[in-house]
Amino acid sequence: MRLAELCERSGVSIATIKYYLREGLLPPGRRVSATQAEYDEEHLRRLRLVRALVQVGRVPVATAREVLAAVDDDSMDQLSRLGTAVAALPGAARVTEGDQATTEAAEHTAEELQTLLGWRVVPENPAHVSLVSSLAALLRLGYPCEVSQLLPYGRLAAELAAHEVALVEEFEAPTTQLEAAVALTVLYEPVLLSLRRLAQAEEASRRFDTGPA
Amino acid sequence: MRLAELCERSGVSIATIKYYLREGLLPPGRRVSATQAEYDEEHLRRLRLVRALVQVGRVPVATAREVLAAVDDDSMDQLSRLGTAVAALPGAARVTEGDQATTEAAEHTAEELQTLLGWRVVPENPAHVSLVSSLAALLRLGYPCEVSQLLPYGRLAAELAAHEVALVEEFEAPTTQLEAAVALTVLYEPVLLSLRRLAQAEEASRRFDTGPA
DNA sequence: CAATCATGGATAGTGAGGCTATCCAAGGAT
DNA sequence: ATCCTTGGATAGCCTCACTATCCATGATTG
Structure with a gap:
């Protein structure tokens, strides 16, 4: 054509x-x-x-x-x-601004979390870097991000990943498989985030609407 | 100061x-x-x-x-x-490009999914719009996004939301609580996505490294 | 076969968005 | 009294994703 x-x-x-x-x-x-x-x-x-x-x-x-x-x-x-x-895909965050101490604390939390989940820690991994800078931002604002808080997220992530890798494996041709991996990695992100927002709205309205009544 | x-x-x-x-x-x-x-x-x-x-x-x-x-x-x-x-927070996607049929199919999937999860469907919700356009993108590429595939994501999202809303409720002052809601909604997104990427890498290396050996 | 049209390639321009550099008048420090 | 700093206003810069215009050449059609 x-x-x-x-x-x-x-x-x-x-x-x-x-x-x-x-x-x-x-x-x-x-x-x-x-x-x-x-x-x-x-x-x-x-x-x-x-x-x-x-x-x-x-x-x-x-x-x-x-x-x-x-x-x-x-x-x-x-x-x-x-x-x-x-x-090569862009991580969610890309900031290095901020004090050393906060970043180090975030780094420590990230490593501990991954260790607890049984994952290998690869400090150069962009996702690791992104995780650390996101945790640092949370710390700087004074919001909780302890390992115990984060563990559930990690377990959920592991579930998702298992599901997705299995999905990708169904494609046969190597290039098709890689394309699928890239596409699903990227395109399921907004799906996941949208669902989270919808679930939050649902949960919030349930609690506030019927809760204090 | x-x-x-x-x-x-x-x-x-x-x-x-x-x-x-x-x-x-x-x-x-x-x-x-x-x-x-x-x-x-x-x-x-x-x-x-x-x-x-x-x-x-x-x-x-x-x-x-x-x-x-x-x-x-x-x-x-x-x-x-x-x-x-x-x-007001930006949804993950914001595109309307694409044929009518695909968008309608995505819309239908989104509504069915939310109904199955017991959520109210609010078509004007930005998160809903974002979900639909993401699903439409997946459909256009020929990737699977059936309700059965998406349900696990929805359930995970519900878990996260319950956890997060409870977290927000711990803050007492109304404004502080709202700030926390906004901050956690936004700042946990990169955390969640980073963890998903890390989990994917872990899962992929496990399967490919030790799998076919 | 000639006039016109469409095509692909190159180049420059556009608009949004997030800063950033410069100027200026006026108050505070020494 | 002089110099420095501060806050406020304006205009400029840089990146990025496009987009509009030109041009030469080959395709199309009467």
Whole structure:
């Protein structure tokens, strides 16, 4: 198919598709003449993935390029590619502001938590860094974030992860599997957060509406 | 304390504090002369909250202003203020792009899920909208998001919410309680997501490393 | 076969958002 | 009395995700 059709079927404007092509988020089409290129279903799928990452997952364009490069990198084995791809995904927080003491306390809490959960502690892991800076923010505000408070969250996370990894394993082709891992990691985040908000609203209205009555 | 001290104790630059004052995220200090104003611990606390919302929670400045205005609004009762404040918080997704059919299917899934969980369905709820658009993105990519898949997420969310609402109720002063609700809603998001990523990494490495061996 | 149109590629521009740098008048410190 | 600092106002900067315009060339059509 041509650019125009790719645009039509994906709902993404031609200008934006060109932008993604420039930025290397989308592989170039097969040149069919000096003025035309041919795109296939693979391009359409990739384009939709990019769109989901950027718009739903709020992944910066430059980051999405790294993630997809890792997914496509034939020189690595499956696990390395997966690790590289999700490591490139932006963590939820990215701040280093704040005093040393608070950060150290947060670091300690994070490590203790992971140890209790039986997880390996990998300080370079972006998710670990993000966890620490989030805990530091909570500490700085004086809100509780003790290990005992966090443990339930960790157990829930473990449940989710088991479920999701199993889901990803159902895909057969290696690249498809990696794409699924990336897509599900990113796209289930808003699902999870939305459900949490809905549950909070439900719980709050139950307690406040019928509670003190 | 003066602006300079507020800056020093919060780690936020004077220019940025002035910006927040301009934007109404921070109430003005008590004017002590034509050239000086006095800030107190309350300002410091509020500033840290703003910082957490903006930097960790990625809440846009304009949105943070609405949220805080709701928290401070004495003309509403507690539950209304809470509802207004969290409703103003940005949902995880905000896209309407895509075909009608997919969106309707997502809408249907979301409603069925909430009904099964015993939650009220409030279509205007930003979290509901966010849920629907996230599900639509998943559908468009051809990934599974059936109610049966989502139910476990919903139950986990309900657990989290119960835990968190109980936590918030421990705060006594109404405003403090609302601040806590906002802060915990926003700041636990990155914690939860980080833990999920860590759990995924753990689970993946377990399966791939020792699994096929 | 010629006139027109569409296509892909390159380049520059746009708008939002979150700061940040500069200026200025006036009060406080020495 | 002089110098320094403070708070307030204004305008500028930087990033990022697009978007609009040009242009040369090949496709299309009467």
